[in-house]
Amino acid sequence: MKNHTSIIESLLRKNHFPDAEIIRELPGSGSNRRYFRITFREKELNSLIAAFNPDINENKAWLTFSNHFKKLELPVPAILAHDDNFRYFLLQDLGDINLLDLVINGMNDRIKDYYRQVVSDLVRFQTEGIRGLDMEAAYPVKDFDKDSVFWDLNYFKYYFVKPHELLFDEHELENDFGALASRLLQAATGFFQYRDFQTRNIMIFENRPWYIDFQGGRRGPLQYDLASLLYQARAGLSPSFKNELYQLYLDHLEQAVPGQSTQFKKYFTDFVYFRLMQVLGAYGFRGLIQRKGHFLRSIPYAIRNLKALIADSAIEKSYPQLHRIFVQIISLSQYDEPDLPAEKLTVSINSFSYKKTGYPSDITENGGGFVFDCRALPNPGRIKELMDFTGLERPVIEYLQDKSEVNRFMIGTFQLVKQSIGKYLERGFTHLQVNYGCTGGKHRSVYCARQLAEFISLKYNGRVEVRLKHIQIEKEKTL
Numbered sequence: 001m002k003n004h005t006s007i008i009e010s011l012l013r014k015n016h017f018p019d020a021e022i023i024r025e026l027p028g029s030g031s032n033r034r035y036f037r038i039t040f041r042e043k044e045l046n047s048l049i050a051a052f053n054p055d056i057n058e059n060k061a062w063l064t065f066s067n068h069f070k071k072l073e074l075p076v077p078a079i080l081a082h083d084d085n086f087r088y089f090l091l092q093d094l095g096d097i098n099l100l101d102l103v104i105n106g107m108n109d110r111i112k113d114y115y116r117q118v119v120s121d122l123v124r125f126q127t128e129g130i131r132g133l134d135m136e137a138a139y140p141v142k143d144f145d146k147d148s149v150f151w152d153l154n155y156f157k158y159y160f161v162k163p164h165e166l167l168f169d170e171h172e173l174e175n176d177f178g179a180l181a182s183r184l185l186q187a188a189t190g191f192f193q194y195r196d197f198q199t200r201n202i203m204i205f206e207n208r209p210w211y212i213d214f215q216g217g218r219r220g221p222l223q224y225d226l227a228s229l230l231y232q233a234r235a236g237l238s239p240s241f242k243n244e245l246y247q248l249y250l251d252h253l254e255q256a257v258p259g260q261s262t263q264f265k266k267y268f269t270d271f272v273y274f275r276l277m278q279v280l281g282a283y284g285f286r287g288l289i290q291r292k293g294h295f296l297r298s299i300p301y302a303i304r305n306l307k308a309l310i311a312d313s314a315i316e317k318s319y320p321q322l323h324r325i326f327v328q329i330i331s332l333s334q335y336d337e338p339d340l341p342a343e344k345l346t347v348s349i350n351s352f353s354y355k356k357t358g359y360p361s362d363i364t365e366n367g368g369g370f371v372f373d374c375r376a377l378p379n380p381g382r383i384k385e386l387m388d389f390t391g392l393e394r395p396v397i398e399y400l401q402d403k404s405e406v407n408r409f410m411i412g413t414f415q416l417v418k419q420s421i422g423k424y425l426e427r428g429f430t431h432l433q434v435n436y437g438c439t440g441g442k443h444r445s446v447y448c449a450r451q452l453a454e455f456i457s458l459k460y461n462g463r464v465e466v467r468l469k470h471i472q473i474e475k476e477k478t479l
Contacts, residue, residue: 239308
């Protein structure tokens with residue numbers, strides 16, 4: 001942090017800005033980029049944003065696109081300066097409010113008007129923005145092509161489908177990928193594809209939308225960006241408003257490129273599926289692999305979108321293996337949105353297998369809780385007479401009850417959980433997650449999770465709602 005600050009201060013001096021009063025790092029997102037807000041002692045001076053990104057090629061694409069869009073008077077932040085190595089930038093500060101922040105707090109007429117403006121601006125980016133744009137600067141690719149399609153399809157397969165151990169035929173899935181890629185590549189190209197056109201990248205500043213994070217843009221078809229906007233997981237647009245924006249987009253497109261709207265409609269649904277797969281791949285990587293809470297909490301919203309989409313389209317005939325996977329995705333119980341009672345604390349208790357599933361995600365806003373490792377306890381799974389039973393059955397229960405080290409372990413975990421429950425009740429919190437893990441997820445962790453559930457139910461006598469789930473046992477029942 002100190003090194004970033006000193007370089008930013010040097011960049012300010014070099015470009016004749018006054019000394020900064022405060023340089024404060026802003027919360028991170030899903031990328032490696034880091035942002036800092038710069039404020040000055042002279043209160044009449046507007047604050048600035050300093051951006052750092054170690055990927056120089058990506059930065060050069062962003063700089064090229066930004067300067068071009070600025071000349072066209074498209075609402076993008078002005079880049080005021082950069083260092084000689086193209087890693088640090090000073091740019092216009094658009095504030096902290098993005099369109100998603102507004103949407104998730106409730107739709108209203110003002111937000112709908114923003115969306116209508118966004119649709120109009122999107123057509124301008126796509127049709128006007130491509131004219132004279134130096135696509136040699138684009139990174140990592142300058143064109144939407146077969147390779148880039150398969151990158152996203154494999155992203156979905158390897159970071160979402162396989163980690164969830166969904167059932168599919170690998171050969172048939174590759175056939176579906178090939179058929180979908182061929183279909184997508186039939187769409188008219190030659191437009192600017194923004195690539196990540198969603199409300200988190202749309203700032204609301206001076207009472208109108210402004211646009212950021214287009215550095216991954218490329219030359220490509222139109223449909224992907226509108227699919228990204230209308231089917232953004234967290235935005236949750238109603239079907240009627242989606243349709244209104246869709247028709248408004250077609251009207252603007254027809255004015256900009258007469259005759260293009262008919263071709264656009266032909267391929268739009270395929271791009272919606274493609275975008276949803278890309279999003280699920282990203283959520284899998286950022287959430288399941290990197291354990292970033294925002295992405296984990298977004299998975300249920302994406303699944304909700306997918307569920308509505310496959311109900312309204314005949315995908316099974318065109319892409320049967322993908323349809324098979326989608327049906328399994330919408331049935332993933334770990335992403336069922338918890339219906340937590342507002343008036344009391346809910347304690348979710350899970351048993352799980354370290355070896356087979358890893359520790360459970362918490363898709364509530366709480367972001368996680370206790371994870372207790374039962375693998376140091378005596379293992380009934382290694383005893384021939386007990387291995388076919390579970391921690392819910394009498395032979396395993398009696399075996400573990402007789403072990404003093406198990407009792408000490410349980411007393412210790414009870415004390416820790418009890419301390420948290422006391423504070424959570426005092427502060428009005430609504431959810432606590434507690435996880436017990438063992439190697440196979442069927443003996444020790446199951447026993448411990450059940451013991452804790454019984455302890456809490458008896459001790460708090462209805463003041464706390466207990467939800468008990470044995471993840472590995474439930475998973476094996478579905479196979």
